[in-house]
Amino acid sequence: MKYSREKLIEIVSGQMPEKRWQHTLGVMHTATQLAEKYGADPVKADLAAILHDVAKYWPVQEMKDVIEESGESNKELLQHDKQLWHAEVGFIVARRDYAVEDSEVLNAIRWHTSGRENMSLLDKVVCLADYMEPGRDFPGVNNIRELAQHSLEEALVAGFDSTISLLLTQRKIIYPLTVLSRNNLVQQLKIQSLGGL
Numbered sequence: 001m002k003y004s005r006e007k008l009i010e011i012v013s014g015q016m017p018e019k020r021w022q023h024t025l026g027v028m029h030t031a032t033q034l035a036e037k038y039g040a041d042p043v044k045a046d047l048a049a050i051l052h053d054v055a056k057y058w059p060v061q062e063m064k065d066v067i068e069e070s071g072e073s074n075k076e077l078l079q080h081d082k083q084l085w086h087a088e089v090g091f092i093v094a095r096r097d098y099a100v101e102d103s104e105v106l107n108a109i110r111w112h113t114s115g116r117e118n119m120s121l122l123d124k125v126v127c128l129a130d131y132m133e134p135g136r137d138f139p140g141v142n143n144i145r146e147l148a149q150h151s152l153e154e155a156l157v158a159g160f161d162s163t164i165s166l167l168l169t170q171r172k173i174i175y176p177l178t179v180l181s182r183n184n185l186v187q188q189l190k191i192q193s194l195g196g197l
């Protein structure tokens with residue numbers, strides 16, 4: 001890491017409006033709690049949470065340039081909704097500008113919006129914290145918070161289902177990885193329930 005936590009917070013908070021920074025503070029708090037509850041590393045959860053939306057308010061062209069110029073980015077993402085780009089850009093700049101080297105942290109930033117198949121424990125913690133931090137208010141958020149008290153996977157499926165349902169009502173294109181991620185979690189839950197028989 002290039003900066004102290006305090007300095008990192010100062011730099012990242014300066015790149016977004018106050019409201020989005022309040023959301024980030026909520027994600028930091030919730031991600032740390034979830035990490036402690038489910039056995040992920042709370043320090044890594046906190047760092048990924050600080051950086052997860054770092055690029056959210058970057059100009060679209062700057063996000064596009066970063067994705068196009070990076071040797072490690074998924075260029076196919078540029079064919080999909082711009083709203084998805086900030087996670088990939090966050091993943092790239094976390095290493096490039098802030099010298100974050102931990103691949104678990106980098107991946108949790110990268111997959112926090114779309115999810116992916118076989119999400120790591122830290123991916124799940126950060127993605128779920130993004131859905132349910134205290135400042136979130138959307139239909140179904142309380143159900144997600146309740147499910148999170150006993151299962152990361154149950155809560156995340158409810159989170160992805162709410163995103164997918166909203167996109168359906170808006171007749172938007174669904175990024176396929178989110179569907180794969182959701183199905184994979186449902187599969188994990190099936191296996192867990194068979195194990196418990």
Ligand SMILES: Nc1ncnc2c1ncn2[C@@H]1O[C@H](COP(=O)(O)OP(=O)(O)O)[C@@H](O)[C@H]1O
Binds near residue numbers: 083114130163172175
């Ligand atoms: N799987 C997806 N496919 C297409 N668009 C998506 C998908 N997931 C999220 N989005 C879009 O990206 C936006 C931002 O997602 P996210 O970063 O999780 O939310 P927020 O801005 O509320 O933190 C969503 O409101 C939605 O419009």
